[in-house]
Amino acid sequence: MAAILEISGLSKVYDGGFTALKSVDLSIEKGEIFALLGPNGAGKTTLISIICGLVKPTNGTVLAGGHDIVRDYRAARSIIGLVPQELTTDSFETVWATVSLSRGLFGKSKNPAHIEKVLKALSLYDKRDAKLMTLSGGMKRRMLIAKALAHEPDILFLDEPTAGVDVQLRRDMWNVVRELRDQGVTIILTTHYIEEAEEMADQVGIINKGELMLVEEKAELMRKLGRKQLRLALLAPLAELPEALVGRGLELREDGSELIYTYDSQGERTGITRLLSVLSENDIRFKDLSTSQSSLEEIFVNLVRNQR
Ligand SMILES: Nc1ncnc2c1ncn2[C@@H]1O[C@H](COP(=O)(O)OP(=O)(O)OP(=O)(O)O)[C@@H](O)[C@H]1O
Ligand SMILES: [Mg+2]
Known part of the structure; x- marks a missing residue:
């Protein structure tokens, strides 16, 4: 299996001198669910933000689908979907318009059937004409997932996707994630919930203080368990x-x-x-x-x- 994400020697020192990532090497196979576990401030969001082009790396390289995320930014970004940790969705736009627009931003032609499918999978179709600011927290989070999927990415990043989502919806979301994986999408998620990693992940990575301390197949971890x-x-x-x-x-x-x-x-x-x-x-x-x-x-x- 080929690696779809290749991270080498990736470091980040923020302005002010704080080192958030220390020479991270990581290679992620196509079509797997990778769970990144780590305490608050470990560097999870920093790592994802670099890969998605929101934060500049200090050192090192990242190849997404073979595209260098700095030199070949547009090509790399077009195969990536990002569900950010923070909810910034106080908008007057409707769910449908927001999700459709996101597809357009990546230069993909309109495809209402795809948008409909995504909204239905996330139980948001009934809310398609609702303004974002009227959605509940859990609905906003699902809307962000729909938005990230609008351009049919090969790699999907989910940064703490189930924070603030109730148990039933969490199950629904995991089913959506599994289906995506089965369609060949590579999923990288961060979580504080260890059970979630245990249940969902094919690979588990543990990060602390900017250092990737362990990467192991979940099956191998279970054997240790x-x-x-x-x-x-x-x-x-x-x-x-x-x-x-x-x-x-x-x-x-x-x-x-x-x-x-x-x-x-x-x-x-x-x-x-x-x-x-x-x-x-x-x-x-x-x-x-x-x-x-x-x-x-x-x-x-x-x-x-x-x-x-
Ligand atoms: N823009 C910034 N400038 C300076 N330091 C930052 C910046 N963004 C993040 N940091 C610091 O980098 C470290 C890693 O932050 P990051 O958001 O990557 O952690 P995280 O693992 O996502 O944590 P959480 O689980 O709380 O979301 C933290 O100590 C944070 O304070
Ligand atoms: Mg974070």
């Missing part, structure tokens, strides 16, 4: 791991108070029964036990915390 930990709080602390327990995937907490056993919860055998009998044979007793599963959220929180 399959790893569980069994924690045994010991009745009497151990100075070190007894000989009989070495090589069994066990760890002794630094203060000796807890044994941590990591196992594959999806494997045929977890080894827990064996472990417990070895413990009892060696007279290691415990006062409590718990299991935990690493989630995307934990991976995320740990990465972000370690960087502070």
Whole structure:
């Protein structure tokens, strides 16, 4: 599969000296849903704004569909749709006029059938003659998606698309996004909702303080999620791991108070029964036990915390 978006060594230092992106390298395949996760101020909007030509990069290059976003701006921009994070839609224009006009801005000929299809898919067709300023917040957000799709882009950026959208509509929106992906559109979305990334994404990228810290297939992440930990709080602390327990995937907490056993919860055998009998044979007793599963959220929180 060919990369539709190729980002190399991309940096951004804003006027005033703040570094918002630190040499980001990222390559995104055609037809996938890529979720960019990161805390407030991580640089998500900055990255998207550079690709869409709204912010000038300080260093590095971006190729969108093979077009350099600086040197070949118009060609690059014409294959990109952007749903911005901020709602700036206090206009007297109607939904229909706004969405149609957006198509025209990209030099595409009129296509009312396409506009109709997009508005229907986003449950906005009934509101086609409504003025933007009369729309609710969730409707405005969907209108922005319709507007971004008006010129039939190959790459769609959704910057926090479901902020302020109710649960039912969020589901509807995700269906629209999946359908677009199935039609070959590449989707890049930012989100604070980890479940959303878990549910939607083919690839997940984690960004913090301008650094892209991890890019991984969601399936691979899910495999990691399959790893569980069994924690045994010991009745009497151990100075070190007894000989009989070495090589069994066990760890002794630094203060000796807890044994941590990591196992594959999806494997045929977890080894827990064996472990417990070895413990009892060696007279290691415990006062409590718990299991935990690493989630995307934990991976995320740990990465972000370690960087502070
Ligand atoms: N025009 C600007 N001038 C100076 N600094 C800026 C500018 N725009 C953004 N920044 C800073 O760059 C950093 C990254 O901002 P950005 O909007 O890219 O973050 P984000 O990941 O989209 O955050 P959020 O989740 O809150 O939307 C922030 O510290 C922000 O204050
Ligand atoms: Mg943002």
